[in-house]
Amino acid sequence: MATPVDIAPARGKLGVLLVGLGAVSTTTIAGVMAIRKGFAKPIGSLTQMGTIRLGKRTDNRSPGIREFVPLAELNDIVFGGWDIFNDNCYEAAKHAGVLEEKLLDQIKDELAAITPMPAVFDRHYVKRLDGPNLKKGKNKKDLADQLVADIRAFKKTHHCDRMVVIWAGSTEIFTTEAPCHKSLAALEQGLVENDPAIASSMIYAYAAISEGIPYANAAPNLSAEVPALQELAAKTGAPVCGNDMKTGQTLIKTIVAPGLKARMIGVSGWYSTNILGNRDGEVLDDPESFKTKEESKKSALDYIFQPHIYPDLYKDISHVVRINYYPPRGDNKEGWDNIDIFGWLGYPMQLKINFLCRDSILAAPIVLDVALFLDLAKRAGMKGIQEWLSFYFKAPMHAPEIYPEHDLFIQLMKLKNTLRYLKGEELITHLGREYYD
């Protein structure tokens, strides 16, 4: 056995602050409350339901992940957050329309007790929204300082031992790296000078990371991956991950595409379209926010198929992604994929996928897992980009010199091997020769 990494115990309360108390956040919070009370099971959560094989297949050692590594208990999580609307979590969950009122009513008091702190928000970055619960500040640095004060006050009031911050706010407009993102000094100057390249989400990221608090970006907009925030994370020891949770259509894409590639089946086109009627869908109806999402959704196939290595199979894939805002469906998204594939001697075939999914039902366990694993990473002294959490994201953060890993199965192996490494267990390579020698 290798030497295990020193991991501080998960003692005391874990404060989980969510930016944006919308459909995803309230489904996560209400879900954890319902599970704590024994009304429901944490389906979809790897930390709560997953197991991990240790040693040889003949050893029969497969403990639950949460028994294997020291994770915070669900009973020790305290939720809070910010939003531009004043609705408490009970009202917001009702508005989101994901969970049934019957379930929400059983946890009404606990949910209603979570009220949003005033948000840092600028309509420039999310055109379709406007709300009353906003902070005022003389510049972006001042707003960041107010967020830091919120985090510290929450930690104190709720007697939290540790904190995690997750951006689950609306998708902001598409932006690319600007000069103020290049170094911490430039970012801090940009905050004081109100540089327009610093979106609201980045102010939250800056506030959390400057406190050494783990930070995740559940949305696709540019965030903690910029060099300035990486420099800050290295300095304060904050682990970070993102971007854009892998749910719905992209989840299915990263399950199906590695299978086609494994069998060397060619793909000439992949047309994805879906209808969505929640507030997220409304925000994504704005072309500038959609562009952010489109970029995030489109990158996965390119990386999985590696057309530069397999030009005969994947060189000219026509990949189209559409999201249509269609209010009657609410959070219950319907996605259609038409995949034009070809096999032996180039003979064409087609594959059609019709996925009737529930967006926030797929997203909530990711938020929970990411919060718990980021807290573990922090206690294990891991800082900066946590590539082993790529499993959860559509556009995983990665070191600048490498390409991101999108194949869900490689991502899962990476995640589990990281846990084995932390505990000093042998990594599993699936070589398996020892059974036959």
Ligand SMILES: NC(=O)c1ccc[n+]([C@@H]2O[C@H](COP(=O)([O-])OP(=O)(O)OC[C@H]3O[C@@H](n4cnc5c(N)ncnc54)[C@H](O)[C@@H]3O)[C@@H](O)[C@H]2O)c1
């Ligand atoms: N549901 C999914 O499956 C899924 C998957 C991947 C990514 N996402 C992303 O997660 C995010 C949240 O999704 P959702 O369905 O909960 O959306 P939502 O519209 O229901 O909730 C977003 C909330 O964020 C708030 N908000 C916006 N800007 C804010 C700011 N600057 N500060 C504080 N609050 C702010 C909004 O008022 C809203 O209540 C979106 O960016 C979405 O694209 C969702």
